[in-house]
Amino acid sequence: MSTSPLPFSPLPVVTGAMHYTHGPSSRRAEGVPRGRVVQFDLTDSTVYPGTTRTVRVFVPAQYDGSEPAALMVFQDGRLYLDDAEDMRAGTVLENLVHEGSMPVTVGVFVDPGQPTNRNAEYDLADDRYVTFLLDEVLPAVEQRTGVRFTDDPARRAICGGSSGGNCAFTAAWHRPDAFGLVLGFVSSFAQIPGGDPYPALIRSAEDKPIRVFLEANRFDLRHDQRERNWYSENLLVAAALAERGYDHRLVLGDGGHSPNHGGVVLPDALRWLWR
Numbered sequence: 001m002s003t004s005p006l007p008f009s010p011l012p013v014v015t016g017a018m019h020y021t022h023g024p025s026s027r028r029a030e031g032v033p034r035g036r037v038v039q040f041d042l043t044d045s046t047v048y049p050g051t052t053r054t055v056r057v058f059v060p061a062q063y064d065g066s067e068p069a070a071l072m073v074f075q076d077g078r079l080y081l082d083d084a085e086d087m088r089a090g091t092v093l094e095n096l097v098h099e100g101s102m103p104v105t106v107g108v109f110v111d112p113g114q115p116t117n118r119n120a121e122y123d124l125a126d127d128r129y130v131t132f133l134l135d136e137v138l139p140a141v142e143q144r145t146g147v148r149f150t151d152d153p154a155r156r157a158i159c160g161g162s163s164g165g166n167c168a169f170t171a172a173w174h175r176p177d178a179f180g181l182v183l184g185f186v187s188s189f190a191q192i193p194g195g196d197p198y199p200a201l202i203r204s205a206e207d208k209p210i211r212v213f214l215e216a217n218r219f220d221l222r223h224d225q226r227e228r229n230w231y232s233e234n235l236l237v238a239a240a241l242a243e244r245g246y247d248h249r250l251v252l253g254d255g256g257h258s259p260n261h262g263g264v265v266l267p268d269a270l271r272w273l274w275r
Helices: 077-081 089-099 118-122 128-145 163-174 198-204 230-243 260-273
Strands: 036-042 053-059 070-075 105-110 156-161 181-185 211-217 247-253
Touching (some): 070 077, 070 128, 089 260, 247 260
Parallel strands (some): 070 105, 211 247
Antiparallel strands (some): 053 105
């Protein structure tokens, strides 16, 4: 295995949650073409009757319709697209597509169903939510924007944080033919009803053709408790992926249950995921 040199950086003494500063790839840069955002409300659902939600579609300036775009779906969409928040995903996508670290990728930012349907959608470890994405959300996006998505799962990613993180993993686990790339930040595996099934499932099930990036924080919820420990459940999922030889990466921060560290590492996480 080849190695890559890294410059020396002192390791800080940490006794509590830290706050991280964003790097240049999370900021708008001169000369980088701006994408456009199309927003619409999804006011009915067969999978989740009685719910409504807002969907925002980020279309990079480089998309010209000549060939299908790569796809990236984000749960808790508003928080990921808003430059006033930690993720700043629209700006990151603009920068990475411009520099060639990602293909021309359309971002679909999906809010949780209202009223108060987020946990019912994100935390269950079944195929209901991914079915909703594939049968209802993405067809609506294509119809309203005219964007065409590739069918290649290696060019289709799904991302989320907290409950949205385990939701992203669940979607790819059930439908690796639809999503081959997974990105989870401080994922709430510990909150899955009935307990986190994935360490055992990953070890026992047939390998799935997915690439997984996980970010976890040392001071996440219940980080010093024996049960329902957000931090340790992410470590257990990553350990199972390692034992089965999955293409995966785990990055640890010293934050709490917060998107801050995840937002700071998002550009490099995407570079790794789409390499």
